[in-house]
Amino acid sequence: MKLIYEKSEAGRRASSLPRPELPAGELPEELRRARPPRLPEVSEPELVRHFTALADRTFGVDTGFYPLGSCTMKHNPRVNERVVALPGFRDLHPLQEEEAAQGALELMWRLQEILAEIVGLPAVSLQPAAGSQGELTGLLLMRAYFADRGEDKRRREIVIPDTAHGTNPASVTMAGYTLVGVKTDPRGNVDLAELRAKVGPQTAGLMLTNPSTLGLFDEGIEEVTRIFHEVGALMYYDGANLNAICGICRPGDMGFDIVHFNLHKTFSQPHGGGGPGGGPIAVRERLEPFLPVPAVVREGEEFRLDYERPKSIGKVRGFCGPFGVFVRSYAYIRSYGPALNEMSEVAVLNANYLLARLKGTYELPFDRLCMHEFVLSGRRLKREHGVTTLDVAKRLMDYRFHPPTIYFPLIVPEALMIEPTETEAKETLDAFAEAMLAIGREAAEHPELLREAPHIRPVKRLDEVRAARRPVVRYQFEEHEEPSGEPAAPRQLEVQKGA
């Protein structure tokens, strides 16, 4: 399909703008734009068709089943799109006087209260833009907290299990901490013995996802907590998997001191092809003074923004955070009310059902019931038929399903990480299971069907290696070299896709 720049013709336009009859404003010559940007020149009819065609080449939850592990691709209720578009929210300036933004402030305050109850921690900041920024914010809170106690020189290490999502170690580095890894035991829990050996006075804290990225709840969590609290270290809860436990158990009750939420996962902010997200954090009392400013506070019937937080780490994002995301998540939670646990219960039921149907054909590295997702291994198919998990994923496309997350977590070879979410019907889960089993048979009988997949998508398998070797990351206009027609061998990176 052509790029919009390739459809562009000089003189066409989709816009019409007010042209008041006023003397032109002056600009110093040296600051005037010399050469206009080559933005697309298309009429509105062409513009609408172009993006309609792009949408048609995009698979979303609305299109079909999207069991991308760790991403919680649940249905996005349409009423949330309606309320977020209310002019009182959509056209509200973030610097509007507080008395003229009481509805927005109250909504944020209410959401803070709700999130605090869900994780069992008292103080919430909605500011972080996504989970990974929530992580960095949490680690900066640890720094400030220990600095305040004069322990910052000593506490330089953050402990992270080998199942952790890549954002965890990346955040550790960005926060200026040193990473200490710890292994997973044969049941899929954190290896306690190794943990004891590695945690000490030098430890600032732990980052843990529970249930882990294996979809398993850490059965030793109470002991983990003891180990860290004994040395006065803090515990960070990566909330990406919160969809498994809402109303069932709470990170605060497990002993965690800081939690981030992924509003776009658990509370259904549409993923938008990559974002936006929302990564609020909840903390214990003793960390509250360090939270970002402004804080949204209530005073009687009034709601205010409080900037007077002398110990605050400052700001991690503009204004109060991604407000539109808050509106959707607030609406979503209010639709469930106190029965929010049903959301998690059904998420776990759906996952275990799929697991039960698939574990015969695909290997289950840790043979336990799962929480909201589970991880299988395609090792056997690779060994016996020479087809990789990547091939299985591509073949799933021919059955009109989005592949699960693959090659993650890293400790499972040929990993398939499957998260159905609670919104899917049993018929859909069954159809997906049938497809996975059929692919298992195809691997034996017609492995090429997998290796050459996908067959029904707008493009065949794409060459990722070539893209990375000589990157073309923008349209080149006239100098644009036509993509060579010579069929290349499929070279795709067998690396994490998803999460």
Added chain:
Amino acid sequence: MKLIYEKSEAGRRASSLPRPELPAGELPEELRRARPPRLPEVSEPELVRHFTALADRTFGVDTGFYPLGSCTMKHNPRVNERVVALPGFRDLHPLQEEEAAQGALELMWRLQEILAEIVGLPAVSLQPAAGSQGELTGLLLMRAYFADRGEDKRRREIVIPDTAHGTNPASVTMAGYTLVGVKTDPRGNVDLAELRAKVGPQTAGLMLTNPSTLGLFDEGIEEVTRIFHEVGALMYYDGANLNAICGICRPGDMGFDIVHFNLHKTFSQPHGGGGPGGGPIAVRERLEPFLPVPAVVREGEEFRLDYERPKSIGKVRGFCGPFGVFVRSYAYIRSYGPALNEMSEVAVLNANYLLARLKGTYELPFDRLCMHEFVLSGRRLKREHGVTTLDVAKRLMDYRFHPPTIYFPLIVPEALMIEPTETEAKETLDAFAEAMLAIGREAAEHPELLREAPHIRPVKRLDEVRAARRPVVRYQFEEHEEPSGEPAAPRQLEVQKGA
């Protein structure tokens, strides 16, 4: 694809509703519903996916080129959808007090003024719901007008040329008039000799589309007018082709007494898979007293609904007509302003360009320049290669174009009626021309490619004869018989498709 009823499962639902804690209202037992309607039982996620899938199996102007002759499938500007959704319009009750609906009344009044200027007739009623209802309304106006003059017993005939759209004769019957047909001459104009012979004291009026459904402007229009006015008959202008002449010439100036507009064609109300439409009518002074009530009138700075029209024919539709359609059309015309003629000029340019590119391969029954659309004949392809216009239309689908209107007008054998509209880019017209020429070649070299078309749609060619022979017009639930698998021969009615 499954019907939503086939996806339905007892106990599922997409709705949540308020359930106030109040004593139940009583209902007489004999009026209570005994057996609940078997409406779909689906969750919101399934509902959204179902209709997304149906949309994906629907081709609209947003999807691609849609040259359906006589239907003016132009681009629908998105700003019109924005303004029609303003709560002040969308949530306004039609019986709201007039002082609390001044904005709506002013909009309708302004639209009346605009439409009057465009066709050159002073009085407008926006009430009719579509062109065909405009026709019936216009004919009822003729009845009332002649009754008022005591000529109704005598004037029983309406003259219609053989190129007329089917709604014209149908409206004549519904209005209780007798139809008198008149032929088209070799240049594509109304046959004046025959007309003179058929028009007389018994004639109530004429219904004419100009440009005609052949896309040709009637060169004898002035003489036609003389003929009717001499006998005191009225002239009705079918405005379906108004997109050809806005700002260029006006029905009122041609001598027509009554005109209907198709707002969904000329002024871009989205066609919505079949509707809604809007069919306002404009008339001369002497017909104004008979217009439907209420009339939208201005008094100083105030706007009112006037029901005091003793000679009015009454009402042809509820309230003031399809208001949402008015908002879009008003917005559309305001976007052009006095340059509205550009719309028609480019529509005519696009049509003539396509005509020039195609007339070599397809026969042109009347060899003239066209207006906003033109009619070709597939007669030669049928004679020489045994492929019908229906086959050509189906083959166009494989080139990702919507077929033109076919088998209409009836006087052209194997007719292809092509209306590109003004919003299409030259590239699109060229691509369509290339496809039509390629199909012309295929007809000679691989006729089966046409006869078996379409090849790339979600279904192959459908059996319309079978559908009509034993009609299944609703889902049968349990008693539902599965469609027999035995491949049938393609039996499609070679009748008008489009317009």
Added chain:
Amino acid sequence: MSFLSLTERDRSQMLETIGVDSLEALFDQIPTGVRLGRALELEPALSEPELVAHLAELAARNVDTGSELSFLGAGIYDHYVPAVVDAVLERGEFLTAYTPYQPEMSQGVLQAIFEYQTAICELTGMDVSNASGYDGATVAADACYVARHATGRSKVVLAETLNPQVRQVVKTYAPGFGLEVVEVPQEDGTIDPGELREAAEGAACAIFQQPNFFGCLEPAPELAAAASEAGALAVAHVDPVSLGVLEAPGAYGCSLAIGEGQQAGNYQSYGGPHYGFLAARSELIRRMPGRIAGETVDTAGERGFVLTLQTREQHIRREKATSNMTTNQTLLALAGLVHLSWLGPQGLRELGETCLALSRYAKERLAAAGCPLLFPERATFKEFAVRVGRPAQEAIRSARSSGVHPGYALGRDYTGLDDALLVAVTEKRTVAEIDRLAEVLAA
């Protein structure tokens, strides 16, 4: 112009291909005598931002049911339109497609129409439904046209309790159809079956409304029986969202069921566009007006959908067609299908129960506030009439000044009812809002 796609270069190339040297030349076929020869006198063009500002300004001079507490009904109602309806109607494919003349291009629309027809049949208890009519008034005229040809009779009977606008439309069409229209007066808010029986003698059909215009429940089964005895087709004009709790016309012997679809899935939109539905017994299928989608198979034997029974229609039958309708209200009917699918049988019943409970509460509160029922003997659904002890127009004026629109003044259509107010209570209204209504009407 942002809606046009031709560049100057395009234009000159195209003129060259056509073989004319100017755009004007294309219009030579128009006799000079009828050319306009000047620019249209229209207000200056507005850019998109200016256009939106202008229309927002007009919209702001209307008082909608979101900015005023409204109990206004009388045919159009402030029911909740679910968000999924917007989401589906925003799909450009549905929005910008036309009548599915070429079924292979339009399976989505055709299947949706087929599903809509099924929903209407289920709601009304009928065998067949068309793809939509213009609105709740024109479908009544359509029904008369069907009945006239089905029975060969030329009289139609209308209940006085049938929406006045609906009656007015039938009367407007009548001369064209060659119909005589007879009305049966109401007694205590409903129609007496005996009187209907008499009036229906020799008639093509008798049309009554359930719940009727006063909100009262007619003795529908008896009315249908009375019409049938007289050999007239019984036609019920029904509220689609009442049919979760009220009996289906098909269950009490009607030949046709018609109604206004706005209640199910359409915004009020100052009266349109909406859809009218028309459903009938299978005997009448070949006399139905408008489009009908039907099931068939393709050359591979796969199920598909097409427009069917087209030999009824104007484009084939011309002057002998069952109707002149071509453009209909498919997009609005699609909204109806989405709304009904959102509700499901359970939701539809709950919606009805909520309306019943709230309106019962409203009747009690208003009675207590000194506004007794106009027809105390009659059962109602979501709407009912009360006496306000002064001209209703006056009560409306004063209530509106306190931000409440209390309802419709029945005196506008019925002589002798100047003090009567028609109050509609949808599922969107709350107990507190009803209390507020009672408060302002008591004042």
Added chain:
Amino acid sequence: MSFLSLTERDRSQMLETIGVDSLEALFDQIPTGVRLGRALELEPALSEPELVAHLAELAARNVDTGSELSFLGAGIYDHYVPAVVDAVLERGEFLTAYTPYQPEMSQGVLQAIFEYQTAICELTGMDVSNASGYDGATVAADACYVARHATGRSKVVLAETLNPQVRQVVKTYAPGFGLEVVEVPQEDGTIDPGELREAAEGAACAIFQQPNFFGCLEPAPELAAAASEAGALAVAHVDPVSLGVLEAPGAYGCSLAIGEGQQAGNYQSYGGPHYGFLAARSELIRRMPGRIAGETVDTAGERGFVLTLQTREQHIRREKATSNMTTNQTLLALAGLVHLSWLGPQGLRELGETCLALSRYAKERLAAAGCPLLFPERATFKEFAVRVGRPAQEAIRSARSSGVHPGYALGRDYTGLDDALLVAVTEKRTVAEIDRLAEVLAA
């Protein structure tokens, strides 16, 4: 629950397949000690109509820029968002897809990102752009991280005329990044190149804003030169919609161009979600944070798009990644692409010219109304600062009581500027509205 799809029958069948006899059994793996054992204390569930009513009530307690004449800017602006932006973002496929990990499923999103990257490069005159950052503040921190690793230096220089929130975010990230932050004070509303030159000695980068927070135009070319001379990367924080009339950072030697995307295609939405853009010279491509879409071919040699240079990213590089970002702001960036495609080069220039003309007019009217410019020597684009002769907060309060929000009180961020008001004039404002502003400020 209308978001859940399982019937009771489904549930029991599924439990049976799993081989457990109750839902609870699935949670046995959770130590009893940490179970909640009670229902969450949350407010009662709201049905869809109730939910909409509740949120409409909250929304009604905000004064948005549609219900008040607003000249408030200071980083977020009331520009017109074209209708096509809504139409595209409403497409469920875009709305409900995620990061295009599986390119064959997501060619539409990937091509859109590729087109977005191209648009940002064209706007800024840079070689590469990422797929979006969180907002205009976090991209500044990203730029510092890039510069730190590209230069090995740990000092960053910020102009005092850079948006205070942006500076605050950089300072918050600084300890983690191990950065020392130095600020260069403003003189008469802009930065002196000489002072910047000194401060930038040994620095990784210097960040300035064009137009700056006061709306003044910086001597951007000199500032960029000064930074480069000192061996620091020059980073310009720019207003995307100014770049039709203002020179592109790439044209005056910047290494990075960053900015807030809200102005181009996003609603104000009380501060988010929006997108931040980050573009750089090709040398820096392997240090870029976040997603990048790249062109490639499929096995048939056809062009296609994929996420590329992933070895920079957290999921592969883990603690050595160039950033921890994964979820970004793609949907908002898509809105940006649609807006920029709607504008085109011509529209972008016209938009800039309209802002220039209107703000010039506003300056004159305000001066006449007794509100002189704060920095009369400086050229501006769409925003400028005036003195209101009393505490700006006070002027705001009184203006708002007449339905006008006159702007932002600079005293909130800059000491000594308590009487200074920052006024933003977008293309949506009219001459009449500007006259109204002058009127209320004069009063």
